[in-house]
Amino acid sequence: MEVDYKKIKVIGFDADDTLWVNETYFRETEERFATLLENYETKNKVDQELFKMEIKNLDLYGYGIKGFVLSMIESALDLSQNKIPQETLVEILDLGKKMISQPVELLDGVKETLKTLSDKGYRLIVLTKGDLLDQERKLEKSGLSSYFHHVEVLSDKKESNYKNLLEHLEIDVDEFLMVGNSIKSDVIPLVNLGAKAVHIPFHTTWVHETVSAKEEQESDYLKLNSIKELIPLFN
Template identity: 45%
Template sequence: MRSITTIAFDADDTLWHNERFFHDSQRRFAELLDAFASAEMVQQALIATERRNIGFYGFGVKGFTLSMLETASTLAGDDLPPSTVREILSLGKSMLEYPIEILPGVIDTLETLKDNFTLVVITKGDLFDQERKLIQSGLADHFNHVEIVSDKTADTYRRIFDRHGHGTTRAAMVGNSLKSDILPALEAGSWAVHVPHELSWALEHAEEPAGHPRYRRAETVRALPTLLAEMKDG
């Protein structure tokens, strides 16, 4: 009997590109405010605002847009032009419409795994936006279950892996974020496979749990089938 029966995948920057659109919007945002602060100051102020607002707005484009508006208002004060407000709102809307680009190797890997494992998407963020991206990706039929959550904690993984598998000890979480995908999954008792992405959000940085017996790192998702064959309880 296989040790692992359920495999969960993060969505953004694990199945498809996402962070690049936030980076592009941040650069444009800094350009809009160049009369009030340097690009570095704008970036630092935006990150600080996002950090404060996570508990209010959660994760996703809508919260990011509200944080841009708040940051612009703080840096520019009453001198903030209405046209800049409109441009910021336009930036946010455009991020909700960008085309989905699936990462290399994802489709082939899912095809290889789907007959032997229960496959689950576990993603956090705005419900409408995450549903849109999954539908437009064309990947929905590769998964048995989809879970869109407000945040990823050890309790989140315990609940999902109990519902869609045989518990955490026989599940693996695959994702690009050490903070959200890897550390809480390990805390819950599951396996965790880190597939790094070239871009990462500042608030998702965390220390790699090197040496943890249930942690693995894969340079690309294509390495997952081979890794899974080697991941067995001792």
């Protein structure tokens, strides 16, 4: 798809699974959680009930590891009919602490791409969702802070969230490009606002972030295999 990016002055980047690895750790923790509850339910049932609990709790806890841990604890209590041993609850808490303490693993080409675009004079910003403290920690550990003019941790990524933020930062939608791994969160809302969007898939996607084939086809965006493929677009 041929798209004219000559008007673009500001490029927004999602963080988790666009700049660094994130969802992999959630999937690994879900596996360990199911093992801890194998005396109460099958793995499939545990996975299903945990997902339902996460969705039910989104309005209370938002996105991120802390809300995920609270949902695991609540699911464990429900599935065990409140018989889960204290030692197992401690193990669940430890799973969450391990996730938070994971090293930040940058995806291939991220630093090179950000440096190139920054050197070319583009204003780069981070637009992500999740827990504020966790995202600040990851950004600091990533070594990428110097490339960004602004970092925003959103409670959600709906059209209204983007619209309010772009207005607050005085960014014209015609001059804005969003880059991310989620069609639901990083592409469709921006396209609907009139901005441009680039989708760079990650090999693992949370079920909540998936969209139908019809929704994918109806959105006008560019799909790339790697963040490095952004560079030729702005030569």
